[in-house]
Amino acid sequence: MRASWAAILEALKISDGMPVSDLARELKMSYMGVKQHCLKLTEMGFLEEWRVPREKKEVGRPEKLYRLRAKSEELFPEAGVELTLAMMEGVKQIYGESAPEKLLFHHFQQLREQWLTKVRAGKSMVEKATRLVNARDQAGWFSRCHYDPSTGFRIEEFHSPMDKIYLKYPTAVRMEVQMMEQLLGTKVLRKEVSTGKGRKRVVYEISTLGVREEGAGEGQLL
Numbered sequence: 163m164r165a166s167w168a169a170i171l172e173a174l175k176i177s178d179g180m181p182v183s184d185l186a187r188e189l190k191m192s193y194m195g196v197k198q199h200c201l202k203l204t205e206m207g208f209l210e211e212w213r214v215p216r217e218k219k220e221v222g223r224p225e226k227l228y229r230l231r232a233k234s235e236e237l238f239p240e241a242g243v244e245l246t247l248a249m250m251e252g253v254k255q256i257y258g259e260s261a262p263e264k265l266l267f268h269h270f271q272q273l274r275e276q277w278l279t280k281v282r283a284g285k286s287m288v289e290k291a292t293r294l295v296n297a298r299d300q301a302g303w304f305s306r307c308h309y310d311p312s313t314g315f316r317i318e319e320f321h322s323p324m325d326k327i328y329l330k331y332p333t334a335v336r337m338e339v340q341m342m343e344q345l346l347g348t349k350v351l352r353k354e355v356s357t358g359k360g361r362k363r364v365v366y367e368i369s370t371l372g373v374r375e376e377g378a379g380e381g382q383l384l
Contacts, residue, residue, distance in 0.1 A: 166191065170199055171208065171234060175304065175320050178357040179212055179229035200228045208234045212359070229359065238304060238321045247330055266327075266334045270341045273301070281345045287370045290346050291317060317366040342366065 169189050174180060180188075186196040203209040210231045250262040277297045284290035292307050295317055299305060302323035309315045322328070328335050335352065342350045351367040 166195075166199055167203060170196065170203065171230065171237060174209070174228060174230050175234075175238070176306070178361055178363065179227035179359045181225060181227050185228070204228070207231060208237075227359070235321075238302075238323075246327060250327075250331070262331055263333055266331060266337055270334075270337045274341045274344060277345060287346065287348060287368065288315065291315070291368050294342065294345055313367070315368045315370050317368065319364040319366070322364070339366070 166189075170185060173185060173188055177184075182193060182197045182200060185191075185200070186193045189196065200209055204211065208231060209228045212227050212229050213225065250265060253261045253265060277294065280297055281290050281293045284293050288307065288309075295303075295305050295307055303319065304321035305317050305319040307315070308318050324334065324338070339350050339352050346368065349369040353365050353367065354362045355365055357363050
């Protein structure tokens with residue numbers, strides 16, 4: 163895929179929708195160049211046009227954005243999800259109902275051990291969280307650290323390779339949060355928040371004071 167198309171798709175993944183003018187400014191490309199790329203990506207089924215309803219006090223036409231369609235998810239990695247789910251179903255039938263959760267437990271233990279040294283090398287909570295984001299992104303996630311005075315310090319997640327697995331085994335969500343708390347040594351609160359554009363996004367609110375939950379930090383996953 164062309165580099166310019168990849169840049170547009172990544173920007174739209176983060177923003178959950180932007181007008182051509184904003185895309186052109188952020189990517190330092192011409193308006194017409196971005197427009198043509200968006201039209202082509204729409205024709206290919208990766209993008210869709212979406213008009214943001216204006217508030218009652220606002221006048222003029224609704225703002226037109228481009229945002230990703232479901233087909234674009236194929237461009238972001240998943241954890242071999244269909245094969246994984248099939249294998250976990252087979253394990254459950256052979257070894258019992260709790261077997262898939264035990265496999266997921268082991269998976270997050272391995273990730274914790276793999277990332278521990280790298281994350282703990284950070285000198286501040288912000289640096290540790292940034293290191294964790296980098297490690298997760300290399301494993302197929304797509305996220306970034308963000309600070310806002312009204313919401314505090316958080317990790318914003320735009321893609322998870324585990325989404326379909328979490329739908330089937332929701333206890334794995336708790337395992338992931340506990341792993342993150344152990345790596346960072348602080349409380350992590352997972353939330354789904356509105357993007358303001360008709361969709362939701364997962365965020366992890368990070369306590370920058372380093373206050374640990376009882377049992378989190380050094381022990382095993384709970």
